[in-house]
Amino acid sequence: MRRLIRIVQAHMDQYGVSEAEVARRIGTTPQTVNTWRNSDMKQLPRQDYLRALADLTQTDYPTVLAAALTDTGYLVDPAGLDANHAAVLAALAVDADDLKAAAADVDTGVDLDDQATVANLLAAVDNLVAEADAVAEAIHAAAVALVAGDEAALRQLKRTIRRYRRENADPRRLDISFTRGSDQAWSDTASDRSSSAGSSAVPDP
Numbered sequence: 001m002r003r004l005i006r007i008v009q010a011h012m013d014q015y016g017v018s019e020a021e022v023a024r025r026i027g028t029t030p031q032t033v034n035t036w037r038n039s040d041m042k043q044l045p046r047q048d049y050l051r052a053l054a055d056l057t058q059t060d061y062p063t064v065l066a067a068a069l070t071d072t073g074y075l076v077d078p079a080g081l082d083a084n085h086a087a088v089l090a091a092l093a094v095d096a097d098d099l100k101a102a103a104a105d106v107d108t109g110v111d112l113d114d115q116a117t118v119a120n121l122l123a124a125v126d127n128l129v130a131e132a133d134a135v136a137e138a139i140h141a142a143a144v145a146l147v148a149g150d151e152a153a154l155r156q157l158k159r160t161i162r163r164y165r166r167e168n169a170d171p172r173r174l175d176i177s178f179t180r181g182s183d184q185a186w187s188d189t190a191s192d193r194s195s196s197a198g199s200s201a202v203p204d205p
Contacts (some may be wrong), residue, residue: 027052067145099132104129
C-alpha cells in the first residue's frame with residue numbers, strides 16, 4: 001500500500017468512515033482519493049488537500065508531505081539511501097531551521113521617509129519569511145522520511161549534527177540505520193566517537 005493512502009486508511013479504520021467521506025472532509029473528490037490508492041501518482045496532490053488530510057487525521061504535515069513526495073517519486077524510499085546521503089540531508093534540515101529562525105528575526109522597524117521604499121522592504125521581508133518557511137518545511141519533510149517518520153530520532157540526529165559542527169567533525173560520518181521499527185534510528189560510529197574525544201577533529205569539507 002502506498003504511503004499516502006496508508007494515512008487515509010488508518011483514519012478510515014479508526015473512525016469507521018468511508019473513503020468518500022474522507023475525500024469530502026478534505027475538500028476533494030472520491031475519485032482523487034481513489035487514485036492515491038489504485039493509480040500511480042504522477043503529480044503531487046494539491047497542498048490544501050494534504051494540509052486538510054493532516055488536520056483530519058491528526059498527522060503532522062511534514063509526514064503527510066513526505067508520504068506524497070515518496071508516492072510521486074520525488075523522494076526515494078528511505079531504505080534506498082545510504083548513510084552519507086542521509087546525514088547530508090539531515091544537516092540540511094539543521095540549516096533550514098537556522099534559516100527560518102534568521103528570517104523571523106529580521107528587523108522591519110525601518111524609519112524612512114519614502115513610504116514606497118518602506119512598503120517594498122516590508123513586502124520583501126514578508127516574502128523572505130514565507131520562503132524560509134517553505135524551505136524548512138520541505139527539507140524537514142524529506143528528513144522525516146529518511147528516519148521512517150520517527151520525529152524523535154530526527155531531533156536527536158539534529159542535536160548530534162550540531163555537536164559535530166561545534167567540534168568541526170564531518171556529519172557525513174554518522175552511521176544511520178533506516179531499519180523500520182528499530183528503537184534507535186541512528187548512532188555514532190566508533191570512529192566518530194573516538195575522533196570527537198581526541199584532539200584531532202575531522203574538518204568540514
